[in-house]
Amino acid sequence: MTQTPSTPLSATEKAGPLPRQRRTYSIGELARMFEVTTRTIRFYEQEGLLAPERRGQTRIYDEKDRVRLKLTLRGKRLGFSLAEIREVVMMYDAMPDGNRRQLRRLIEILTDKRRNMERQLEDIRLMQLELDDVERRARDVLEGLGD
Amino acid sequence: MTQTPSTPLSATEKAGPLPRQRRTYSIGELARMFEVTTRTIRFYEQEGLLAPERRGQTRIYDEKDRVRLKLTLRGKRLGFSLAEIREVVMMYDAMPDGNRRQLRRLIEILTDKRRNMERQLEDIRLMQLELDDVERRARDVLEGLGD
DNA sequence: GCCGAGGTTGACGTTAACGTAAAGTGCTTG
DNA sequence: CAAGCACTTTACGTTAACGTCAACCTCGGC
Structure with a gap:
């Protein structure tokens, strides 16, 4: 019941009239997409920055997760620690x-x-x-x- | 052994009317000035980013050293590693x-x-x-x- | 049925950039 | 001269952010 409308952090998202496809990603896809290793992505999850769903054991990432990863990496490039990024992200949630x-x-x-x-x-x-x-x-x- | 002519390392040494005095700094002065620890400054030297002169054992930093420290810290804030900064600095020299x-x-x-x-x-x-x-x-x- | 490609959980290793503690030197000040 | 700083070297400790195995699962295709 506490279903939050789950709007991902986004100032730059073009909310088109298109029926948003529920695209999902594997961990490998995301890794290639952002040029990081899967280890990194799992580590970010462990640190509370991501929380993908599971199908069985396997992680499945959706658009929200992808955006969050993107923002995390951007924050990193700007010298923020994962702890700082998490603080903002969690408070936002x-x-x-x-x-x-x-x-x-x-x-x-x-x-x-x-x-x-x-x-x-x-x-x-x-x-x-x-x-x-x-x-x-x-x-x-x-x-x-x-x- | 090496008897140094008791120069009390005074900050305000009136040697002449010139504003461009050959000011020097102790490691503690620089540390306070840039809000870093002396450990950090010594570490930077160890990493080849600084090369202050010595009076006996004690390090004495001049204007050039101060500027270099300033640039180093600025580089750090921009996320450069000490190795990267050193590379540029050494090549410049x-x-x-x-x-x-x-x-x-x-x-x-x-x-x-x-x-x-x-x-x-x-x-x-x-x-x-x-x-x-x-x-x-x-x-x-x-x-x-x-x- | 087996194989390779991808995925999973530990668990230990590594690197950069310092922190921290110990033990000593040198100056100056009461 | 003792005390107190500021400085020195040496050396081990720490933290963040992953890397690197090892050992296992699981699924589609031949």
Whole structure:
């Protein structure tokens, strides 16, 4: 009865009028799709980031799982730990019936992540300048060697 | 043995009117300055990222070292490994007398890093959208609870 | 019936990036 | 001169995020 409408985390999903096919994926498919190993995917499940269904022993992943994996990997590329990612993900899941304190906590976390992003943006900007500089010098030296 | 002429490593040494003084730093100063531990700084040296001078046993860091530490930490925040950072740093140092092959290799690495940055920029953009979305929903639920 | 391709659960191994504790050195301050 | 810092080396410990076996199941095809 507590069937949550199960809307996956998504700001970028085009909710077309198409009858959404209930596509599913095997662990191997997902692995190839995102260029990770199956070990990684199982590990993420063990860490509470995924919860695929089972047909017998075999894991079957649906669209929601796929999106979650995608977001997890994106978070990782941005330097978040699995623990951090899990925190947000779990709070998101618990949101519908979350109490005020939890929700405020979630917003607090999000604000923090956002600050993190801002800093990274600045870091990237500065790093790009450094790279430009180093590359320019390298090219100068190359030229000096008589290209 | 080596009698050093009692220079008290004063931070505010009035040697001249020039603003560009040959300032030096102790390991503790740098640690506080960047909010890392001295262990971290020594570790970076061990990994070939820093090479401070010594007065007896004690490490003395100059402006160049400080900048390098700053860049290292920035690289870390962007998810580069110490090995990667070292690669760039060492090649940069060896640049003046670097041969063509090395220089091309350096430029290749830089191009790679740059691609990395581009991807991170995109990741950040997407992640910000996600965060916006999650936060908006959280606020909606909060409001629904009768704020 | 057997085989290979994929899937499963342990369980132990590995690597990066430090943390932490022990034991010593050197300066300066009461 | 004793105490107290800040610094040093050595060395073992720790954590996250997987990698790497081993030993097993299971299903479609020949």
